[in-house]
């Protein structure tokens with residue numbers, strides 16, 4: 001379970017959120033909405049230990065956010081638009097590397113099937129820098145969706161995606177929920193929010 005309690009964060013003397021509580025149980029999706037600059041990414045960054053609350057607590061399946069901890073990183077799969085890539089590895093090789101790190105079986109056609117599911121079946125031999133914006137986003141999400149986790153954190157997964165791509169995101173989030181993954185998602189897409197949210201937090205009000 002993800003439990004955010006009494007969360008407070010001020011940046012440059014501007015309070016982004018205060019006394020914020022949010023609980024997301026396994027199989028549920030918490031959606032964070034609000035205008036540009038309202039603090040959605042900041043909240044998600046606090047959950048994955050890219051930023052720290054000024055006050056309050058975050059509990060991720062019994063752990064405080066700690067990106068130095070292999071146990072914490074095993075719990076959380078995040079796509080926040082800041083993925084680095086190797087210049088000379090194809091997207092298939094990136095996925096194989098990620099899956100090996102999580103002790104997943106890369107034999108057989110599972111990697112190809114995951115790329116196919118993301119609409120990238122014909123692009124497995126491409127380098128990430130040779131993909132379009134939407135294709136790169138599909139690849140980043142494919143990586144986040146395909147590795148095991150207890151909490152999936154997605155920051156504006158709709159970035160660069162066409163309507164088919166947004167429906168794919170919805171499908172993947174609903175699949176994650178069915179497998180008892182907790183999902184925390186920030187979005188500007190009413191299509192995605194309405195389809196997946198069990199509870200919604202609105203920032204900037």
Ligand SMILES: Nc1ncnc2c1ncn2[C@@H]1O[C@H](COP(=O)(O)OP(=O)(O)OP(=O)(O)O)[C@@H](O)[C@H]1O
Pocket residue numbers: 011012016034035036037038039040041042043
């Ligand atoms: N590293 C930083 N240092 C100072 N201010 C920052 C930093 N990162 C973000 N901010 C500011 O914090 C506020 C919240 O930013 P954040 O990215 O969390 O908003 P957001 O709701 O995700 O916005 P968007 O919808 O545009 O993605 C903004 O005013 C932003 O300029």
